[in-house]
Amino acid sequence: MSTEEFDLTEPALTADDLLVLEDPHFGPGTTAVVTGAASGIGQATAVALAANGLTVVGADIDEDGLEETVDLADETDAPGTVHPVPTDLTDDGDVETMIEVGADQGDLRYVANVAGMQHIASISEFPMEKYDLLLDIMLRAPFLTAKLAIPYIRATDDGVGAIGNMSSVHGHYATQDKPAYITAKHGLEGLTRSIAAEGEGTLRGFSVSVGYVLTPLMVNQIEDTAEERGISEREVVEDVMLGQARTKEMMTPTEVANLFVFGFSRHGKHLNGGDLLWDGGYTTTYE
Structure with missing residues (x-):
C-alpha cells in the first residue's frame, strides 16, 4: 500500500453531499x-x-x-x-x-x-x-x-x-x-x-x-506524528491512521x-x- 492511494486534499463540498x-x-x-x-x-x-x-x-x-x-x-x-x-x-x-x-x-x-x-x-x-x-x-x-x-x-x-x-x-x-x-x-x-x-x-x-477526517487539522498532524514517533509520514497514514480501521477510507x-x-x-x-x-x-x- 502506498501513500499515493490516499488523497490528502480536503474534498470540495457540494450541495449533493449534504443531508437535507x-x-x-x-x-x-x-x-x-x-x-x-x-x-x-x-x-x-x-x-x-x-x-x-x-x-x-x-x-x-x-x-x-x-x-x-x-x-x-x-x-x-x-x-x-x-x-x-x-x-x-x-x-x-x-x-x-x-x-x-x-x-x-x-x-x-x-x-x-x-x-x-x-x-x-x-x-x-x-x-x-x-x-x-x-x-x-x-x-x-x-x-x-x-x-x-x-x-x-x-x-x-x-x-x-x-x-x-x-x-x-x-x-x-x-x-x-x-x-x-x-x-x-x-x-x-x-x-x-x-x-x-x-x-x-x-x-x-x-x-x-x-x-480520521480529511481536514486541515488532520493533514497537519501527519508530519508532527511522524516526527514524534520516529516513523515515516507514509507509516503514519497507513499504520497509525488507517491501520486499525476496517473501512480503509478517511471520512x-x-x-x-x-x-x-x-x-x-x-x-x-x-x-x-x-x-x-x-x-x-x-x-x-x-x-
Whole structure:
C-alpha cells in the first residue's frame, strides 16, 4: 500500500453531499450556533445546517475562514444563512456574545461544539500551556457554551433543542502522544451525558465520534506524528491512521456534518446522552 492511494486534499463540498431533512424546527426562525466554523468539520456543519434552512451563527477566531464559509453556503444555494461571529473561545466575553447573537437571530435551539486543536507530545514532554489551551478550547468552552445556551433553548415555545459535541474515537480509547486531546474528549463525553441528564427529554445532548477526517487539522498532524514517533509520514497514514480501521477510507468533513444534521433533527429524538460512533470499525474491532 502506498501513500499515493490516499488523497490528502480536503474534498470540495457540494450541495449533493449534504443531508437535507424535513423537520418542523428546520427553518429561518431557528438558530444554530457552530464553533470552529471557519474550516473543516465546523465549516461543513455550518453549511449543512444552512442547507436545511436554519439561521447559523458561525463562530471562529479565523475571520477570513468565516467569510469563506459564508461564500460556500451561498455557492451551494443554501436556503438558510450563515452569520459570521469572530470568536475567541478562550475569552468568556466572546463566548457570551456568540450565544447572544444566536439568540438575537431567532429561536436558539441547536449548538454544535466542533472547534478543536491538537498537539503531539508524550505526557512527560507535554507543555502545560498547550494542555491548558486544548482543554480551554475543547472542554471549558463547550461547557460555558452549554451553560449560556440552555436557558435560551428552554425558553422556546416547546423547549426542544440539542447540543451536539464533536468527540472522537479518542473519546473512547487512548493512543500515544495525544494526552490533552484524549483528556478533553473523554471529558466532553461526560458533559454530553450531563446535558442529557438535565435536559428533561426535550433538550438533548449527544456527541459525534469519528476516526480520521480529511481536514486541515488532520493533514497537519501527519508530519508532527511522524516526527514524534520516529516513523515515516507514509507509516503514519497507513499504520497509525488507517491501520486499525476496517473501512480503509478517511471520512470527509461533510459526512461528519451530516451526522450533526441527523442528530439535531426529529429523527434523532431518542439520541440523548449517546454517541454517534461513525469510525469505520476503529473501536469495535481491536486486534
